[in-house]
Each structure stands twice: as C-alpha cells, then as structure tokens.
Amino acid sequence: MLHIVNKSPFDRNSLQSCLRLAQPNDAILMYEDGIYAAFKGTVIENDIQTTLSKCKMYVLKPDFEARGMNEGNVIPGIQSVSYSEFVDLTVQYSPVQAWL
Amino acid sequence: MLHIVNKSPFDRNSLQSCLRLAQPNDAILMYEDGIYAAFKGTVIENDIQTTLSKCKMYVLKPDFEARGMNEGNVIPGIQSVSYSEFVDLTVQYSPVQAWL
Amino acid sequence: MEESGAIKKFMYLNRKAPYGTIYALESLEVVLIGAAFDQEVSLAFVDDGVYQLKKDQKTTVNSGIGMKDFSKTYRALEDYDIDKLYVEKRSMEARGLREEDFIVPVQIIDSAQLSALMAQQDVILSF
Amino acid sequence: MEESGAIKKFMYLNRKAPYGTIYALESLEVVLIGAAFDQEVSLAFVDDGVYQLKKDQKTTVNSGIGMKDFSKTYRALEDYDIDKLYVEKRSMEARGLREEDFIVPVQIIDSAQLSALMAQQDVILSF
Amino acid sequence: MKFGILVNEGPYQHQASDSAYHFTKAALEKGHEIFRVFFYHDGVNNGTRLTVPPQDDRNVINRWSELAKQYNLDLVVCIAAAQRRGILDENEAKRQGKDAYNLADGFRISGLGQLIEAGIQSDRLIVFGD
Amino acid sequence: MKFGILVNEGPYQHQASDSAYHFTKAALEKGHEIFRVFFYHDGVNNGTRLTVPPQDDRNVINRWSELAKQYNLDLVVCIAAAQRRGILDENEAKRQGKDAYNLADGFRISGLGQLIEAGIQSDRLIVFGD
Numbered sequence: 001m002l003h004i005v006n007k008s009p010f011d012r013n014s015l016q017s018c019l020r021l022a023q024p025n026d027a028i029l030m031y032e033d034g035i036y037a038a039f040k041g042t043v044i045e046n047d048i049q050t051t052l053s054k055c056k057m058y059v060l061k062p063d064f065e066a067r068g069m070n071e072g073n074v075i076p077g078i079q080s081v082s083y084s085e086f087v088d089l090t091v092q093y094s095p096v097q098a099w100l
Numbered sequence: 101m102l103h104i105v106n107k108s109p110f111d112r113n114s115l116q117s118c119l120r121l122a123q124p125n126d127a128i129l130m131y132e133d134g135i136y137a138a139f140k141g142t143v144i145e146n147d148i149q150t151t152l153s154k155c156k157m158y159v160l161k162p163d164f165e166a167r168g169m170n171e172g173n174v175i176p177g178i179q180s181v182s183y184s185e186f187v188d189l190t191v192q193y194s195p196v197q198a199w200l
Numbered sequence: 201m202e203e204s205g206a207i208k209k210f211m212y213l214n215r216k217a218p219y220g221t222i223y224a225l226e227s228l229e230v231v232l233i234g235a236a237f238d239q240e241v242s243l244a245f246v247d248d249g250v251y252q253l254k255k256d257q258k259t260t261v262n263s264g265i266g267m268k269d270f271s272k273t274y275r276a277l278e279d280y281d282i283d284k285l286y287v288e289k290r291s292m293e294a295r296g297l298r299e300e301d302f303i304v305p306v307q308i309i310d311s312a313q314l315s316a317l318m319a320q321q322d323v324i325l326s327f
Numbered sequence: 328m329e330e331s332g333a334i335k336k337f338m339y340l341n342r343k344a345p346y347g348t349i350y351a352l353e354s355l356e357v358v359l360i361g362a363a364f365d366q367e368v369s370l371a372f373v374d375d376g377v378y379q380l381k382k383d384q385k386t387t388v389n390s391g392i393g394m395k396d397f398s399k400t401y402r403a404l405e406d407y408d409i410d411k412l413y414v415e416k417r418s419m420e421a422r423g424l425r426e427e428d429f430i431v432p433v434q435i436i437d438s439a440q441l442s443a444l445m446a447q448q449d450v451i452l453s454f
Numbered sequence: 455m456k457f458g459i460l461v462n463e464g465p466y467q468h469q470a471s472d473s474a475y476h477f478t479k480a481a482l483e484k485g486h487e488i489f490r491v492f493f494y495h496d497g498v499n500n501g502t503r504l505t506v507p508p509q510d511d512r513n514v515i516n517r518w519s520e521l522a523k524q525y526n527l528d529l530v531v532c533i534a535a536a537q538r539r540g541i542l543d544e545n546e547a548k549r550q551g552k553d554a555y556n557l558a559d560g561f562r563i564s565g566l567g568q569l570i571e572a573g574i575q576s577d578r579l580i581v582f583g584d
Numbered sequence: 585m586k587f588g589i590l591v592n593e594g595p596y597q598h599q600a601s602d603s604a605y606h607f608t609k610a611a612l613e614k615g616h617e618i619f620r621v622f623f624y625h626d627g628v629n630n631g632t633r634l635t636v637p638p639q640d641d642r643n644v645i646n647r648w649s650e651l652a653k654q655y656n657l658d659l660v661v662c663i664a665a666a667q668r669r670g671i672l673d674e675n676e677a678k679r680q681g682k683d684a685y686n687l688a689d690g691f692r693i694s695g696l697g698q699l700i701e702a703g704i705q706s707d708r709l710i711v712f713g714d
Contacts, residue, residue: 001318004710006599006603006712010113010374010375011344011374013112013247020290020311021311021315022315023316031603032599033344033348036344042421043421043422062386062606063346063392065391066385066386066391066392066396067346067384068378068382068398084614087607087614090710091585094707095319095321095323095324096710097213097326098326098710100215100713106220106473107220110248111216117373117374121438121441121442121445123443123446131473132469132470133219133220133248136251139296141295141297142294142295143294145296163265165258165264166219166257166264166267167217167218168256168258168301170256183479184480186480187486190578195446195451195578196451196580196581197340197451197453198453198580198582199342200342200453200462200581200584208704210700220468221584226624229664229696230696230700233695233696234700236697261511261512265469265472265473266475267472267511322703323709325590325703326713337573346599347599348599349495350462350495353534357494360567360569360570361566361570363567364570364574366574392599392603393606393642394602394641395640450579452573454583466669496597499629499669499670502669502670503670504671504677504686505667505668505669505670506667506670506672506682511668515670534638537636537637537638538595538637539594539595539596539597540633540634540635540636540645542636550636552634552636554634554684554686
C-alpha cells in the first residue's frame with residue numbers, strides 16, 4: 001500500500017497518523033507541504049529514521065526544490081522522485097491512501 | 101489581548117502555538133473546531149488546566165452544542181459564551197489574534 | 201446498477217470533525233450515492249473523524265451555528281446495508297470519548313486492525 | 328495616503344508554508360499594498376511561516392511545480408521601508424533552519440519577545 | 455465600537471464565513487458599527503450570485519446580501535483575489551472580455567487598500583479563516 | 585493502467601489542483617489511461633471559465649481544459665457541490681432560473697455516481713485535496 005502525505009508534519013497530524021497506521025513494507029510519499037518531513041535537523045527526524053527501518057520513503061523533488069530544499073539535505077534512505085516516478089509508485093502499490 | 105482559536109488541537113498546531121505565545125492575563129476563545137480543546141478527558145486536558153492558571157478561557161456555546169458537547173463536560177474554569185459575548189470579548193481585549 | 205465485474209472494496213476514511221469544514225457532510229453524501237452500486241463498503245473514523253459520530257449534535261438552519269444537524273443520517277446507513285462502521289480506539293480515547301458517545305453502533309478497533317483493513321481495500325476515499 | 332490620525336501598528340503574522348496554500352503569497356500582496364499607507368508595519372514568521380523566507384526556492388510557471396517563485400519579493404520590502412522582519416527562534420530551530428538559510432536579513436527573537444511585540448499591536452493580520 | 459471583518463474562506467467548505475456572519479450580526483444587534491466586511495483569498499467566493507444550496511440548508515450568500523441591505527453594510531471583494539478565482543462584476547467582465555459575470559447583490563469589488571483602510575479606521579479587525 | 589483522479593480543492597488557494605494536474609499529465613505521458621477526473625468539494629471551482637489570473641501566473645483552469653482537449657479527458661464537476669458553490673452550465677442555469685453560467689470549456693456537470701464509477705472502473709483512484 002502507498003501512503004501519500006501532503007501536509008507539513010509541524011502543522012497537521014497527517015504524517016503522524018500515517019506513521020501510526022503504515023504497515024511494514026508499505027511505501028510513503030511526501031509531496032506538497034509534506035516534503036518538510038524529509039529533511040535533516042528537524043524535531044521529527046528521529047520518527048522518520050524509525051520509519052525508514054520498516055517502510056520505503058519517497059519525497060517529490062519539484063515540491064522540495066520549490067520550497068528551497070535540496071537533495072543534499074534529504075535524510076539518507078529517503079528517495080527523491082519526479083512526478084513520473086510518483087505515477088510509477090501508484091502503479092506499484094495498491095491501494096493509495098491520501099492523508100489529507 | 102484576545103486569542104481566538106478555531107482549529108482542533110488534535111488536527112493542527114494552532115492551539116499549541118497560541119498557548120506558547122499567550123501572556124498572563126490574555127484571554128483565549130475557542131470556537132468552531134477549536135471547541136474540542138475545552139472538554140474533560142482528552143489528552144490535552146492538562147495543558148488547558150495549566151493555561152487556566154494564567155489566562156482566561158472561553159468556549160463558544162453554539163459551536164460546542166452543534167458538535168454534541170455539553171456544558172457539563174466543559175473543563176471547570178472555562179466559561180461558555182454566546183456570539184454576543186464573543187463580541188464583548190473583542191471589545192474588552194485588544195488586539196485580537198486569530199490562530200487560523 | 202453499474203455493469204458487473206468483481207465486487208470492489210471501498211473504504212471511506214473520515215478524519216475531519218463535522219461543521220468546521222464540509223468534508224464530513226459531503227463524504228456522507230458520497231456514501232449514500234455509492235450505496236446504489238454493488239460494492240463492499242466500509243467506513244472508518246479516525247482522528248477528528250470520530251467526532252462525526254458524537255451523539256446529541258444540536259444545530260439547525262435557524263438556531264445554533266445556522267447549519268442543519270446531519271448526524272442522524274448516519275443512522276440511515278443501516279437501511280442501505282452499510283453496517284461496517286469502524287472507529288479507531290486510539291483516536292476515540294485521545295479525545296475522551298467512549299463507545300456510548302456514538303449515535304450509531306460501531307466496531308471499536310485498534311490501530312493494527314485498522315491498518316490491516318486498509319490494506320485489503322481496492323479504493324480508499326479519504327476525507 | 329489615507330486621512331491622517333494616530334499611526335497604527337500593523338503586524339502581519341505568517342504561520343503557513345509557501346506554495347501548498349496561497350496564504351503566503353497573498354499575505355505578501357497585502358503587505359505591499361499596505362506599504363502605501365502611513366502605518367508602522369512589522370512581519371512575524373512563526374511556525375511553518377518561517378519556510379516562506381527559505382533561500383534557493385526554485386520553481387517557475389513552466390518548470391518545477393508550475394508556480395512562480397515569489398520569494399524574491401521579500402527582498403523588495405526594504406525599498407518600501409519595511410524592515411521589521413521577525414522570526415521566532417523556536418519555530419526556526421524545530422525545523423532545522425538557521426539564520427543564514429533566510430533570503431533576507433531578519434531578527435531572530437524568542438517566544439517571549441514575540442508575545443510582547445504582539446501585545447503592542449493595534450492590528451494583527453494573521454495568515 | 456467600530457469593527458472591520460476579514461473573511462478568508464469561501465462559503466460551505468469552511469465555517470469561516472458562517473462564523474463571520476454570526477459575529478457581524480451579533481455586533482450590529484448590540485449597536486456596534488461594522489466599518490467594512492472584506493473578502494479575501496477564497497473568501498471572494500462568498501460574492502457569487504450563482505449558488506443554489508439545498509433547500510434545507512442556509513444560503514450563505516443571500517444571508518450576507520440581506521444583512522448588507524438591512525444595515526447598509528459595505529461588503530468588499532478583493533479584486534486581485536477575485537480575478538484569480540472567477541468572481542467578476544459587470545464592469546470587470548467587460549474589461550476582461552468575459553461574456554458573463556457573477557457578483558451577488560450587495561457586494562462590490564475593490565482593491566486591497568480597502569482592507570488596510572478597514573484596519574486603520576476600525577477599532578478592531580477580526581479575521582475569520584481556515 | 586487506468587486511473588481515476590479526485591480533486592477536492594479549488595484553484596490557487598491550495599496546491600491540490602496543481603498536483604493533480606501534474607500527476608495526470610505525467611500518467612498520460614507514460615501511456616496510462618485517465619478514466620475520469622472528478623471535481624468534488626471546492627474542487628468544483630476548477631470548472632469556472634471566469635478566472636483572470638495574473639499574466640505571470642499559471643492558468644489552472646485553461647491548463648485542465650487544454651489537457652482535456654489533447655487527451656480527450658473526461659472532466660466531471662459534481663452537480664451537488666457545484667450548486668452549493670455557484671458553478672453552473674447553461675442547462676443548470678436555466679433550470680435554476682439564473683441569468684448567467686460559468687462552466688469552463690472541457691468540463692461537464694454530473695452526479696456523484698460518476699465518482700463511484702471512477703472508483704470501480706479504474707485500477708487506482710488517487711485523491712488530491714487539503
């Protein structure tokens with residue numbers, strides 16, 4: 001199953017609920033304001049590290065570049081993807097749950 | 101100063117930021133989905149209790165009645181108000197900060 | 201009825217409180233329309249979504265907040281053979297709610313059970 | 328210029344990230360229009376609002392997310408004599424940001440200082 | 455006392471416009487003055503006359519129009535935000551080469567300066583949004 | 585693979601419609617089929633032809649219309665949600681006694697059953713919202 005998260009983890013509870021309900025081997029894609037969870041040095045970096053040991057995590061590149069973030073600061077283990085690869089993820093996994 | 105909070109404390113960070121930045125003797129009004137912070141038995145009840153020792157807290161009655169809550173379950177010390185009393189609070193305090 | 205084929209599993213995952221936004225009401229409208237289709241339907245109430253089922257909601261177009269109370273519609277779901285209503289225990293407890301606070305009978309499930317249910321779905325409509 | 332009278336203190340309190348919603352952009356549009364009025368203006372960046380000032384934003388109408396990068400406009404504020412830009416330290420640190428990450432010079436203040444500033448305002452426009 | 459009201463969300467999706475309406479009405483009934491209600495962001499969508507809400511629901515737009523009539527309220531829709539979202543009056547429609555317009559009765563379209571002015575002229579500016 | 589797309593927010597205020605557009609375009613360019621794009625909640629506001637965005641900004645509505653034309657997309661606006669928010673086509677305007685309508689090129693108005701059908705007929709249903 002694929003979880004897609006578009007909300008900042010500092011503003012909303014969406015990512016928190018996603019992490020609580022994601023199962024091992026699920027994939028999680030962060031996009032829109034959700035991308036802020038994917039960077040080093042934040043207060044939630046540990047939660048992300050923990051999740052990486054059971055789930056695959058992805059972050060949408062056009063969204064994080066728009067917001068002034070760059071690949072070098074993405075937490076290692078999170079994979080940066082394009083819109084095209086976002087589509088691939090929805091093909092690969094089912095169902096897709098949008099944590100709005 | 102009057103703080104008005106319309107977001108659920110479980111969904112957003114608005115109340116949390118309000119509580120961090122409210123000064124002693126400020127007033128806080130909870131309305132719309134913000135009313136959920138005003139009730140007994142939730143995981144944030146302690147934060148509200150702490151705030152009550154420095155700030156006045158109010159909750160909008162039509163909003164909590166719509167949502168199936170009742171006066172009897174409001175945390176003691178929080179005062180239930182009408183729209184008319186909401187207006188009075190904005191007259192009494194200045195400025196008014198909406199934590200959207 | 202739509203053309204047949206495999207019966208699909210649809211889950212409506214409700215995470216938002218009623219009235220502050222319209223999602224709860226308009227989600228329910230989808231559920232009711234969807235009932236005419238031959239699908240396997242379940243509703244899950246998670247996070248602030250559990251508030252949608254709170255008993256004793258009191259508002260009308262001419263009183264309170266000026267919106268009609270639509271919570272009684274959840275009671276009608278049974279007539280549409282929609283009887284799989286799940287509430288996540290943790291969401292309920294964090295908000296100080298108990299099973300008897302809900303307007304309709306629900307199954308209280310833990311997070312692991314909810315995860316498992318979600319994984320079985322063909323479609324999750326999240327509101 | 329509007330009719331005179333006491334100079335009022337306006338604070339624009341920005342709490343939302345850019346691009347995901349339009350509030351940051353449209354808040355900035357108010358600030359620019361407001362600059363024509365004779366008021367004492369300050370901007371505060373709190374919570375996800377601090378992301379509005381992040382350097383190196385990269386998007387255009389024809390690339391990236393298909394929206395123009397409006398972050399350079401913050402640099403123009405100086406030309407309008409708007410130079411009171413405050414960033415709450417705690418919000419910045421929680422997000423792993425440092426002073427040098429911002430596109431314009433700002434004053435980093437602690438929560439108590441921000442509270443005091445807010446209390447002095449006549450109007451707080453919160454976005 | 456003199457109030458300015460800012461509404462940042464459209465009708466129905468969020469409660470903001472409802473809360474702003476009930477607040478405004480309560481203030482007027484207590485004898486306060488409403489200097490202006492300014493509609494910004496998606497709030498401009500409160501200014502369309504094309505809505506047809508269900509019969510058993512409130513009519514958010516008409517309610518504003520009627521309150522404006524009763525109390526001679528100044529309901530101002532931000533022009534820049536309105537253009538982005540498709541709210542036009544007859545003049546704007548002509549100017550932009552559009553073949554239809556949708557502004558509701560009792561609303562007018564104007565610039566952001568009207569919001570700043572509301573902040574200056576009012577004793578309190580109250581923001582309703584998401 | 586066959587996709588259904590659900591868009592729950594209007595243009596400009598939230599990124600949802602932008603993300604849905606970029607996703608849809610990427611899927612089409614990879615050779616996937618888009619069974620339908622359904623606009624619900626404030627998403628119906630993507631279906632107005634009256635927007636006039638700033639010249640240096642994207643035109644969210646035209647972009648959808650053009651993609652629809654290029655790929656023969658089915659863009660469906662929910663009728664109930666559209667009535668609440670003031671989005672009408674010519675027929676609906678007549679039926680409701682309104683003197684104007686605003687539906688954009690390439691969109692059609694229909695019922696919620698079309699969303700369910702998209703869920704049934706598509707291999708994946710992807711939701712974009714707030």
